[in-house]
Amino acid sequence: MGACIALPFLEAMAIPGIKPGAGAVKAPIRTAFLFMPNGVHPEHWTPSCTGADFEMTRQLLPLERYRKDILVLGELMNKNSIFKGADGHYAKSASLLTCMPIKQTIGDNISSGGVSIDQIIANHVGHETLFPSLEYGLDRITTGVDINVGFTRLYGSSISWKTPSQPLSKEIDPRLAFDRLFRSFVPGRQVKEDPWKGSILDLVLEDAQDLKKNLGRADQDKLSEYLESIRSVEKRISNEANKEKFAKNITPDIRKELIRVNQNIDEYVEVYGGVDVTEKTRLMLDIMALAFWSDASRVSTFMFGNSVSNRNFSFLEGVHGNHHSISHHMDKADTLEEYIRITAWHTEQYAYFLGKLKSIKEGDKTLLDNSMVLFTSDLRDGNRHSPRNLPIILAGKGGGKIKTGQNIVFEKNTPLANLYMTMLESMNIEEPGFGDSTGTLSSITV
Numbered sequence: 001m002g003a004c005i006a007l008p009f010l011e012a013m014a015i016p017g018i019k020p021g022a023g024a025v026k027a028p029i030r031t032a033f034l035f036m037p038n039g040v041h042p043e044h045w046t047p048s049c050t051g052a053d054f055e056m057t058r059q060l061l062p063l064e065r066y067r068k069d070i071l072v073l074g075e076l077m078n079k080n081s082i083f084k085g086a087d088g089h090y091a092k093s094a095s096l097l098t099c100m101p102i103k104q105t106i107g108d109n110i111s112s113g114g115v116s117i118d119q120i121i122a123n124h125v126g127h128e129t130l131f132p133s134l135e136y137g138l139d140r141i142t143t144g145v146d147i148n149v150g151f152t153r154l155y156g157s158s159i160s161w162k163t164p165s166q167p168l169s170k171e172i173d174p175r176l177a178f179d180r181l182f183r184s185f186v187p188g189r190q191v192k193e194d195p196w197k198g199s200i201l202d203l204v205l206e207d208a209q210d211l212k213k214n215l216g217r218a219d220q221d222k223l224s225e226y227l228e229s230i231r232s233v234e235k236r237i238s239n240e241a242n243k244e245k246f247a248k249n250i251t252p253d254i255r256k257e258l259i260r261v262n263q264n265i266d267e268y269v270e271v272y273g274g275v276d277v278t279e280k281t282r283l284m285l286d287i288m289a290l291a292f293w294s295d296a297s298r299v300s301t302f303m304f305g306n307s308v309s310n311r312n313f314s315f316l317e318g319v320h321g322n323h324h325s326i327s328h329h330m331d332k333a334d335t336l337e338e339y340i341r342i343t344a345w346h347t348e349q350y351a352y353f354l355g356k357l358k359s360i361k362e363g364d365k366t367l368l369d370n371s372m373v374l375f376t377s378d379l380r381d382g383n384r385h386s387p388r389n390l391p392i393i394l395a396g397k398g399g400g401k402i403k404t405g406q407n408i409v410f411e412k413n414t415p416l417a418n419l420y421m422t423m424l425e426s427m428n429i430e431e432p433g434f435g436d437s438t439g440t441l442s443s444i445t446v
Contacts, residue, residue, distance in 0.1 A: 054407035099435025156307030274314035327382025
């Protein structure tokens with residue numbers, strides 16, 4: 001065993017004597033939680049019509065082709081993110097997936113109040129995969145104290161909590177995220193070639209070819225498509241290897257200083273310099289899709305930015321500033337227009353991920369059909385910091401349990417935790433309750 005990759009679900013895995021598509025192989029349900037910081041323009045988010053004939057607002061327009069695959073959910077709120085001293089973002093982002101009040105602190109004695117919903121799911125299904133869950137994002141952990149609200153910035157760096165006091169750090173480097181999943185070497189084995197330059201596919205190609213000989217045509221095509229998808233991601237990441245090679249040509253002292261300065265430059269460029277992060281974002285989403293497809297993991301979170309993210313979005317046409325600053329629009333028309341365009345960019349990336357999942361067939365369904373993919377922010381409007389009527393989209397049919405293609409507005413202040421309880425129920429996961437839940441959302445289930 002030199003290296004290995006997980007395989008997608010193939011028809012050859014079916015029970016002998018039962019035709020493919022006849023229910024012999026039941027694909028697992030995957031869940032993903034995608035977080036967008038700083039809210040949305042509230043007047044250009046929720047469609048005016050409910051039901052199946054809703055119109056796509058400007059910020060939802062990138063999802064037009066997935067209209068039948070999504071649910072737009074209105075009037076859900078995270079009640080426990082409201083308490084004395086909970087101004088600003090941190091009390092809302094840190095509790096987004098726990099639905100419990102966090103501890104106000106400026107130190108490292110943090111508490112999210114509970115275990116996040118992704119980890120509840122991982123505790124039930126994680127033992128069946130290589131990794132119980134995956135946590136991805138774009139921004140490194142933020143430290144220090146936000147003196148404006150009196151919270152440690154650690155609360156804004158994670159939405160996934162293994163325990164109330166243990167946030168799960170996210171991987172933000174596509175190369176490391178990819179290799180963690182798809183590259184494996186025997187300990188102590190001497191590698192002649194630079195392992196950062198090689199392809200995992202080169203290591204398993206012979207076994208893959210032997211496997212294809214014993215598969216039917218449909219499985220051969222699926223395996224080829226799967227391997228090509230891995231190769232495509234590898235090629236897109238490989239340009240970063242040149243930077244690693246260059247670093248080896250300098251002395252250790254210079255390298256240490258380069259690393260320090262480079263980290264500062266990276267953070268400045270990505271957050272304040274207006275560098276286009278679209279490709280990096282899509283690489284991370286591609287890796288998430290591969291992880292779901294190969295069953296390396298069935299649970300993942302992704303943060304487009306840390307809470308209070310002030311990423312410069314001047315790479316977008318018509319945008320000339322930073323996200324958090326623009327979200328405090330003060331109802332100015334020009335600033336609101338920039339705010340809409342930034343939100344639309346996030347929705348476009350979400351749509352890209354849905355497209356990847358929908359393109360992958362699993363029997364008579366798609367990977368998207370066998371998933372539940374939540375896209376949300378921790379507050380409605382960045383200018384008002386309200387956790388009421390959160391902007392929420394749920395995509396995927398959860399294996400046939402979720403009734404998509406609707407815009408649904410619930411009673412005001414319906415607990416967000418009710419949505420999470422519905423997701424658990426759809427996966428046949430029994431929990432006595434979650435956060436401040438009062439039940440499930442029967443109108444979105446079959």
